[in-house]
Amino acid sequence: MHKREFLRTLGGGALGLVIGPDIAARMARVAGVAPAELARDEPFWEAIRASYRLPTEFINLESGYFSMQAQPVLEAFIGHVRMLNAEAAHYMRTVMTTDKARVQARLAAMAGCGADELVITRNTTESLDTVIAGFDWKPGDEAVYASHDYGAMIDQFKLQARRYGMVNRVVHVPLHPKNDDEIVQAYADAITPRTRLLMVCHVVNLTGQVLPVQKVAAMAHARGVEVMVDGAHAFAQLDFRIPDLGVDYYGASLHKWLGVPLGAGILYVRKDRIAKLWPLYGDEGFAAEDIRKLNHTGTVPCHTDLAIEDAIAFHETIGTARKQERLRWLQQYWTARARTIPRVSLNTPSEPARTCAIANVAIEGLTAGDLAKRLMDEHRIFTVAINRREAGIAGVRITPHLFTSTAELDAMVAALRTIAGQA
Numbered sequence: 001m002h003k004r005e006f007l008r009t010l011g012g013g014a015l016g017l018v019i020g021p022d023i024a025a026r027m028a029r030v031a032g033v034a035p036a037e038l039a040r041d042e043p044f045w046e047a048i049r050a051s052y053r054l055p056t057e058f059i060n061l062e063s064g065y066f067s068m069q070a071q072p073v074l075e076a077f078i079g080h081v082r083m084l085n086a087e088a089a090h091y092m093r094t095v096m097t098t099d100k101a102r103v104q105a106r107l108a109a110m111a112g113c114g115a116d117e118l119v120i121t122r123n124t125t126e127s128l129d130t131v132i133a134g135f136d137w138k139p140g141d142e143a144v145y146a147s148h149d150y151g152a153m154i155d156q157f158k159l160q161a162r163r164y165g166m167v168n169r170v171v172h173v174p175l176h177p178k179n180d181d182e183i184v185q186a187y188a189d190a191i192t193p194r195t196r197l198l199m200v201c202h203v204v205n206l207t208g209q210v211l212p213v214q215k216v217a218a219m220a221h222a223r224g225v226e227v228m229v230d231g232a233h234a235f236a237q238l239d240f241r242i243p244d245l246g247v248d249y250y251g252a253s254l255h256k257w258l259g260v261p262l263g264a265g266i267l268y269v270r271k272d273r274i275a276k277l278w279p280l281y282g283d284e285g286f287a288a289e290d291i292r293k294l295n296h297t298g299t300v301p302c303h304t305d306l307a308i309e310d311a312i313a314f315h316e317t318i319g320t321a322r323k324q325e326r327l328r329w330l331q332q333y334w335t336a337r338a339r340t341i342p343r344v345s346l347n348t349p350s351e352p353a354r355t356c357a358i359a360n361v362a363i364e365g366l367t368a369g370d371l372a373k374r375l376m377d378e379h380r381i382f383t384v385a386i387n388r389r390e391a392g393i394a395g396v397r398i399t400p401h402l403f404t405s406t407a408e409l410d411a412m413v414a415a416l417r418t419i420a421g422q423a
Contacts, residue, residue: 023051027317035321039329042406048318052403058380059408064205064233064358064399065384069259069311076310077261080303096302103308107266110312112241118268119295120305124232125152127251127267130294131228132156134277135197139165144190145199146171147391148206150230153199175347180212184219195225202234206386206393207348208358217246232256237327237356239320248273260311263304267294323402327357330400334409335359343420347395360386361416362395365423372396379415
């Protein structure tokens with residue numbers, strides 16, 4: 001065995017170890033089971049839960065910020081850290097570029113796009129800010145985004161407005177839309193002949209609402225407007241291919257739903273859109289139409305990049321469709337009952353197709369901060385308070401993951417009932 005390969009296996013870093021014979025055997029036994037049916041198979045998901053080392057002092061229902069790696073992926077990552085520490089600059093000067101290209105190609109295959117349309121970034125913010133700042137904005141140009149969009153990208157749009165005199169138009173998307181047309185029309189109403197770029201969330205991080213990105217993109221393109229998607233909560237949670245959405249730019253984080261260690265994201269740029277984007281950092285080493293010009297990141301934690309392959313192996317062993325159906329079922333499992341509790345309301349649509357794992361809950365008479373605090377202090381349930389006044393959203397975001405059990409969600413519903421009764 002080559003020294004580098006030996007060092008990688010010290011932490012369990014071989015891909016075969018990530019999949020593991022036990023998980024592989026379980027997946028083989030359910031090969032013919034429909035994902036929607038498997039979503040309700042508690043013994044199966046208890047076995048997947050066993051792949052995670054979970055805290056015992058509280059119930060973690062805040063996976064939307066950062067989700068822990070499954071133990072096999074974590075051990076593989078530790079193996080990469082050991083390898084890199086041992087080889088140091090020798091690895092980075094001889095193998096790093098080749099390894100990164102291989103990992104990017106595997107991510108591109110997962111995303112369904114060309115390897116020459118995707119690069120590894122640090123997170124969604126870096127990905128989308130690269131696009132926003134990369135536009136050649138002129139005074140009077142316009143961009144469209146929603147009041148529920150992520151603050152870092154909103155700030156970048158505001159920065160471009162101050163710097164170049166472009167104009168930002170903000171839309172308000174209904175929390176409980178009657179249909180897709182209502183959402184599409186909200187964006188359409190904001191477009192003018194000066195609009196150049198429209199940003200849309202694939203999954204709204206505040207509420208978990210899944211937006212009809214493909215329909216929004218088709219509408220915008222018909223009006224000559226390019227479309228950029230915040231896919232932070234969609235990639236590796238929803239079952240889709242980026243090109244099928246018909247969008248121009250797509251950014252996502254890999255530490256949320258793919259279970260990669262912190263510090264990795266993706267940026268997709270449609271091939272014919274690359275040349276016109278200005279890179280954030282000067283780099284004369286690549287042609288204007290080469291997406292690598294947007295990826296001058298300096299020295300980066302290569303062991304995180306290597307762990308992406310291990311996370312993909314774990315993810316693909318379970319399967320995106322199975323994962324999506326389980327996460328959606330978990331959310332419906334608790335929200336269906338929470339909606340019946342007096343004084344409790346949901347800031348998330350009830351229709352399963354409009355949601356997946358995430359939901360946002362509120363209790364009349366309590367601030368979001370007070371509810372989050374009481375859930376943790378009195379019931380040992382960790383969540384996050386959401387307050388976005390301009391979007392009309394105030395509540396607690398509940399984000400289960402594959403390791404979440406129905407017993408934990410039962411405890412959360414019981415806690416909501418108790419707190420609502422005392423409010």
